[in-house]
Amino acid sequence: VDSLPGAELWGVRQSQRAALIEFVRRRSTQDRLLRGDVREYVEAAARVFDPEVLTIGFARRVATYKRLDLLTRDPEWTMSLLGGDRPVQVVLAGKAHPRDEEAKHSLQRLFGLKYAQVVGERVVYLDDYDLASAAVLVQGCDVWLNVPRPPLEASGTSGMKSAFNGGLQLSVLDGWWAEAYDGHNGWGLAGDVLEDHAAQDERDAAELHRLLDEQVVPEFYDRDADGLPAAWLDRIKASLRTLGPRFCATRMVAEYVEQVYRPG
Numbered sequence: 001v002d003s004l005p006g007a008e009l010w011g012v013r014q015s016q017r018a019a020l021i022e023f024v025r026r027r028s029t030q031d032r033l034l035r036g037d038v039r040e041y042v043e044a045a046a047r048v049f050d051p052e053v054l055t056i057g058f059a060r061r062v063a064t065y066k067r068l069d070l071l072t073r074d075p076e077w078t079m080s081l082l083g084g085d086r087p088v089q090v091v092l093a094g095k096a097h098p099r100d101e102e103a104k105h106s107l108q109r110l111f112g113l114k115y116a117q118v119v120g121e122r123v124v125y126l127d128d129y130d131l132a133s134a135a136v137l138v139q140g141c142d143v144w145l146n147v148p149r150p151p152l153e154a155s156g157t158s159g160m161k162s163a164f165n166g167g168l169q170l171s172v173l174d175g176w177w178a179e180a181y182d183g184h185n186g187w188g189l190a191g192d193v194l195e196d197h198a199a200q201d202e203r204d205a206a207e208l209h210r211l212l213d214e215q216v217v218p219e220f221y222d223r224d225a226d227g228l229p230a231a232w233l234d235r236i237k238a239s240l241r242t243l244g245p246r247f248c249a250t251r252m253v254a255e256y257v258e259q260v261y262r263p264g
Contacts, residue, residue: 001241006233007226013142013166013236018051020140024091025049027133028124035127044120049089053122054220056170057141057162059093059129065152068092070205071145077209083118086221088212090122091137093129138162143216146171147208149200150191153177160247166236170216172204176247185239187211 028045058068071090072078081088126133138144144162146153146169153175160176163169163186171177173191181188189207194200219231245251 001237001244004237006228006230009166009233009236010228014051016140016165017055017142018140020055020091020136021049021051023133023136023140024124024126027126031125031127041120044117045124048121049124050087053087053089054143054217055141056088056090056143056145057093057137057167058090058145059126059134059137059158065149067147067149067201067204070147070201070208073201073205074209079116079118081212081217082122086217087122088217091124091126091141093126093133093137134158134161138167139165141167142220143168143170146175146177147189147204148172148174149197149204150174150193160243163239163243163247166240168232168235168239170208170211180243180247182238182242185235185242187215 025046028049029042032042032045058071082090138158138161141162144159144167146156146159150172151174153172156171156175156177159169159171169177169181169186170189171181171186172189173181177186177188178191180186189204189211194203219235220229222229222231224230
């Protein structure tokens with residue numbers, strides 16, 4: 001991994017993101033038409049979603065404890081993140097359980113922002129998240145966002161798949177990420193548990209904002225003399241090197257064979 005040429009690694013990531021953007025443009029137009037949205041909103045993502053822009057993915061069951069609203073609870077910050085000189089675009093996919101009222105409310109709050117021009121252009125919500133769309137998302141997203149309220153994360157296998165594709169994790173230190181994060185292979189939010197959920201959510205939203213503003217966005221857009229994001233590529237290599245051997249079926253099967261089923 002360390003010997004991978006930076007230009008080659010970045011070229012692969014660029015290709016994967018471009019494929020995702022093409023998929024998003026097509027699917028978002030279809031989904032917005034089926035939801036009966038106005039023409040300007042239908043056309044927005046297809047016209048502006050950009051293969052050169054930092055792309056964050058949040059794709060999973062939209063449950064209350066997954067805290068999708070950490071991205072949107074401060075609309076002014078959200079607008080500046082999406083529409084600044086170093087913009088971010090966000091791909092969301094999933095659905096809320098019919099009986100999870102708070103999760104449905106979080107989606108309603110998100111859709112309440114949709115007619116702001118920058119949101120229509122930089123945020124897409126893909127309906128009917130399935131294996132086919134998941135494959136495109138874990139390949140193309142630069143950052144895989146997972147911010148569940150600790151200690152409720154069971155595992156986090158979508159993040160493992162993202163990591164194998166050169167995606168970087170921005171996740172709560174719970175589930176697999178509590179074992180995997182080493183300070184250099186992605187970004188971590190505190191995993192300690194607070195009984196006051198409102199205070200916990202405020203703390204984690206502030207830390208998420210800080211990480212995006214001070215580390216994630218600058219590392220993606222800062223380029224060296226060769227036009228490459230050197231710090232970003234170093235983090236991808238650290239991710240591949242540390243996560244690849246540990247969070248894969250090869251290691252799992254080998255441990256079963258050697259430690260459980262090995263003849264006595």
